[in-house]
Amino acid sequence: MSEETVGRRKHARHPIQLPLAVRPSGGTSRLLSKVGDLSEGGLSFTSPSPMPRGASVELEFPVYDRRFTLEASVASCVETANPTAYRVGLAFLSPTPSFRLKLAEQVLTINQLRRDLSLQRGTEVTLEEAGQLWVEQYASIFADLYPH
Numbered sequence: 001m002s003e004e005t006v007g008r009r010k011h012a013r014h015p016i017q018l019p020l021a022v023r024p025s026g027g028t029s030r031l032l033s034k035v036g037d038l039s040e041g042g043l044s045f046t047s048p049s050p051m052p053r054g055a056s057v058e059l060e061f062p063v064y065d066r067r068f069t070l071e072a073s074v075a076s077c078v079e080t081a082n083p084t085a086y087r088v089g090l091a092f093l094s095p096t097p098s099f100r101l102k103l104a105e106q107v108l109t110i111n112q113l114r115r116d117l118s119l120q121r122g123t124e125v126t127l128e129e130a131g132q133l134w135v136e137q138y139a140s141i142f143a144d145l146y147p148h
Contacts, residue, residue, distance in 0.1 A: 016131035025056035
């Protein structure tokens with residue numbers, strides 16, 4: 001991430017893959033995906049179709065052993081190298097203090113897991129790998145959010 005990009009963000013983004021359900025506000029069908037990165041202010045994910053900037057959505061995803069349902073709006077949507085996939089950036093609308101606290105705890109836990117695994121293995125473990133291992137620990141609780 002460039003310094004310019006970081007300078008425009010209010011919150012640091014953490015690469016992590018969590019299961020995610022996205023439903024347009026007022027809609028009935030939901031898209032199952034995975035979070036690509038996450039911050040206190042929003043997240044990104046991959047969608048098979050574009051989403052209009054400013055559209056309201058409802059999100060459901062795990063943070064530790066709890067499910068959070070949040071309202072968000074589409075902040076960005078760009079086509080990826082795969083012409084049938086779009087990277088969608090969402091901005092949370094009024095995240096609760098408990099969500100922010102759980103999110104901060106989760107990020108710290110995953111960072112500590114990465115450090116511990118790196119020491120145990122004698123080689124650098126990526127944040128993505130540590131995040132995936134963490135998700136696997138809680139996968140059964142959120143099995144319905146994982147795309148099959």
